[in-house]
Amino acid sequence: LKEVREGLARILVPKAERIYDAPVFYNPLMALNRDISVLALKALGSRRVLDALSATGIRGIRYALETPAGEIWLNDINPNAFRLIVDNVKLNFSGELEIEGKMAVLEGEKTLVVTNADANRLMNEQFRYFDFVDLDPFGSPMEFLDSALRAVKRRGVLAITATDTGVLCGAYRNACLRKYLAEPIRGELCHEAGLRILIGTLVRYAAKYDLGVEVLLAYYRDHYFRAFLQLRNGAKTADKSMKQLGYLYQDESGKFEFENTFLPSKATAHGPLWLGPLKNQEFVEELHRLSAEHPLGSKKTQKFLGLLKDELEVPFFYDTHAVARRHGLEVRKLAGVIEILYEKGYKATRTHFSPTALKTDAPFEEVLEALRELQ
Ligand code: SAM
Numbered sequence: 001l002k003e004v005r006e007g008l009a010r011i012l013v014p015k016a017e018r019i020y021d022a023p024v025f026y027n028p029l030m031a032l033n034r035d036i037s038v039l040a041l042k043a044l045g046s047r048r049v050l051d052a053l054s055a056t057g058i059r060g061i062r063y064a065l066e067t068p069a070g071e072i073w074l075n076d077i078n079p080n081a082f083r084l085i086v087d088n089v090k091l092n093f094s095g096e097l098e099i100e101g102k103m104a105v106l107e108g109e110k111t112l113v114v115t116n117a118d119a120n121r122l123m124n125e126q127f128r129y130f131d132f133v134d135l136d137p138f139g140s141p142m143e144f145l146d147s148a149l150r151a152v153k154r155r156g157v158l159a160i161t162a163t164d165t166g167v168l169c170g171a172y173r174n175a176c177l178r179k180y181l182a183e184p185i186r187g188e189l190c191h192e193a194g195l196r197i198l199i200g201t202l203v204r205y206a207a208k209y210d211l212g213v214e215v216l217l218a219y220y221r222d223h224y225f226r227a228f229l230q231l232r233n234g235a236k237t238a239d240k241s242m243k244q245l246g247y248l249y250q251d252e253s254g255k256f257e258f259e260n261t262f263l264p265s266k267a268t269a270h271g272p273l274w275l276g277p278l279k280n281q282e283f284v285e286e287l288h289r290l291s292a293e294h295p296l297g298s299k300k301t302q303k304f305l306g307l308l309k310d311e312l313e314v315p316f317f318y319d320t321h322a323v324a325r326r327h328g329l330e331v332r333k334l335a336g337v338i339e340i341l342y343e344k345g346y347k348a349t350r351t352h353f354s355p356t357a358l359k360t361d362a363p364f365e366e367v368l369e370a371l372r373e374l375q
Contacts, residue, residue: 001014001015001084002015002085003091004028004312006028006034006062006064006297007034007035007038007065007066007294007295007296007297008030008060008062008065008066008295009062009065009066009088010088010092011026011056011058011061011088011091012056012084012088012091013026013056013058014026014084015116015128021375022373023056023317024056024078024080024081024084025081025138025212026055026056026058027053030134030136030222030224031296031297031298031301032221032222032300032301032304032365033136033221033222033226033296034058034059034222034297035063035291035294035296035297035301036064036217036226036287036299036301036304036305037059037063037226037228038062038063038067038091038294039287039290039291039294039301039305039368040134040157040216040217040228040283040287041063041067041069041182042066042067042277042290042294043283043286043287043290044097044131044132044224045068045088046069046071046131046132046156046157047068047069047070047071047131048062048069048070048129048130048131048132049069049070049071049072049073049130049131049132049133049134049304050072050073050075050122050123050126050129050130050132050133050134050151050242051063051072051073051074051075051134051136051343052119052122052123052133052134052135052136052144052148052151053075053076053119053136053137054073054076054085055076055078055081056081056084056088056090057085057088057114058076058082058086058220059074059134059136059153060072060073060085060112061074061092061112061180062072062297064092064093064110064112065092066137066294066295069110069132070110070111071110071111071112071113072110072111072113073112073113073114073115073122073126073130074089074112074113074114074144075114075115075116075117075119075122077116077118077119078255079116081116082102082114082115082116085114086099086104086114089104089112089114091104093106093108093110093112093233094108095107095108102115102116102117103115104118108200108305114320119144119147120143120144120147121220122151122245123147123148123150123151124147124150124151125145125367126151126367127150127151128150128151128152128153128154129151129153129213130151130152130153130156131152131153131156132152132156132159132348133151133152133157133158133159134159134160135148135157135158135159135160135161136371137161137163137289138163139162139163139164140162140163140164140167140179140228141160141161141312142179142180142201145160145202146205147159149205149206149209149211150209152231153231154211154231154233155230155231155232155292156231156232156262157216157228157229157230157231158202158228158229158231159226159227159228159229159296160198160202160225160226160227160229161224161225161226162198162225163223163224163225163227164179165194165220165223165224166226166261167180167184168180168184168190168193168194168195168197168198168225169184169186169190169191169193169194169253170184170185170186170190170193170194171186176197179201180197180200180201180271181201181204181272182197182200182271182272182273182310183202183270183271184197184270185230185248185250185267185270186333187250187322188254188319188321188338188341188357189248189250189256189316191220191353191354192220192316192317192351192353193248193270193271193273193316194220194225195218195219195220195225195227196271196273196274196275196315197271197272197273197274198249198314199213199215199218199225199227199229199273199274199278200245200271200272200273200274203230203241203242203244203245203274204242204245204317206229206231206238206241207238207239207241207242209238210230210233210234210235210238210351211231211232211233211234211237211238212232212233212234212236212237212238212239212240212241213229213230213231213232213235213241214230214232214241214280214334215227215228215229215230215274215276215277215278215279215280215282216228216229216279216283217278217279217280217284217287217308218278218279218281219278219308219352220352220353221304221352222370230280235322242262243260244260244274245260245262245267245271245272245273245274245275246258246259246261246271246272246273246275247259247261247264247270247271247272247273248269248271248273248316249266249268249269249270252326252363253326253327253364253368254318254319254322254323254326254327254369255364256316256364258275258315258316258352259299260275271289273283275315275366277313278313279308279311279313281313284305284309285309287305288302288305288306288308288309288316290307294340304352307350307352308352310349310350311349311350311351311352311359312347312348312349312351312359312360312361313329314359314360314361315346316359317351317353317354317357317358317359317360318358318360318364318367319354319356319357320332320334320357320358320371321336321356323367323368323371327368327371329371329372329375330375332354332371332374332375333360333374334350334355334356334357336370336374337358337367338350338358338360339359339364340370340373340374341360341362341366341367341370344362344366346360346362346366347360347361347362348360348362
């Protein structure tokens with residue numbers, strides 16, 4: 001084992017050549033994911049929190065150390081992980097640790113509960129108990145989603161990671177049909193479409209429990225998707241969320257359009273997917289503000305939140321490289337295209353989905369024209 005520091009936490013992690021060979025999983029690259037989650041929890045002020053798939057415990061321990069959360073549960077099915085979580089809790093907190101069977105409880109100002117259970121079993125037992133449930137699995141979160149929707153309070157928050165980007169981005173179409181009940185798209189729009197397919201599926205799962213969904217923040221980064229969803233109680237809010245689902249169409253020129261319907265009108269549709277906002281602007285601004293005064297695990301976090309904050313809130317984007325390629329044009333600097341659109345009175349910004357793409361309220365023809373003007 002070796003000790004690492006992240007945020008305010010000290011954590012023992014296995015020494016391993018490759019992260020997937022380690023007996024307990026730890027990925028330092030996910031520090032940004034954990035930073036944003038800590039800031040989100042801080043902004044929300046949720047009290048009872050579940051880190052359902054905890055591995056080393058780093059996420060739940062950071063929640064306990066860096067946010068106002070009062071009762072934090074850390075769980076993993078792997079007995080090696082359970083023992084390491086207990087050791088890591090002891091390393092960071094000084095209270096009495098009681099171990100009863102497979103559960104360890106530390107009480108003081110904060111209560112930390114460590115369990116060695118199947119996450120689905122645990123979440124089904126803790127019916128409507130948590131204000132904030134975090135799912136950070138290997139691959140797809142879908143196998144845990146129903147239980148998470150039972151374990152969370154009806155006005156609670158779900159924080160969900162999906163690392164099966166190949167599936168959601170259409171590299172494995174059948175897996176996307178099976179897991180997400182949706183037709184993916186390949187090409188330059190695949191990451192935003194993948195994120196929106198993930199949210200679309202979460203919305204449909206929540207809707208069957210008469211829960212509506214507001215997306216506080218959802219993003220793509222380092223080959224994973226992450227979504228913070230505020231649940232809203234009631235059939236009417238669920239109906240409202242369902243109305244924000246629809247389909248994406250893209251033709252060979254790169255032009256795209258969408259359709260806000262329950263059923264698609266054409267067989268070339270991609271989806272169903274979420275067409276609503278990917279952020280609540282006030283929430284992201286608050287996270288960005290908090291990141292300046294918070295000891296973070298990754299230097300990149302604040303910059304990334306700045307990018308998310310400034311990104312125009314419209315579905316999908318134009319990738320200048322892809323548009324140039326599709327039309328036999330030379331690649332031009334993104335900033336130049338954005339400036340031309342600006343001068344014509346349109347809104348246009350960078351997007352976190354791709355360093356060569358822009359989000360705009362201008363029609364596709366204007367983006368193409370801007371690229372032509374720059375040849
Ligand atoms: N959240 C951790 C972090 O931020 O470092 C990483 C979690 S790791 C990607 C996924 C963990 O889920 C593994 O430690 C694995 O043992 C655990 N796991 C897999 N299936 C599980 C199940 N059914 N119930 C509980 N834990 C499970």
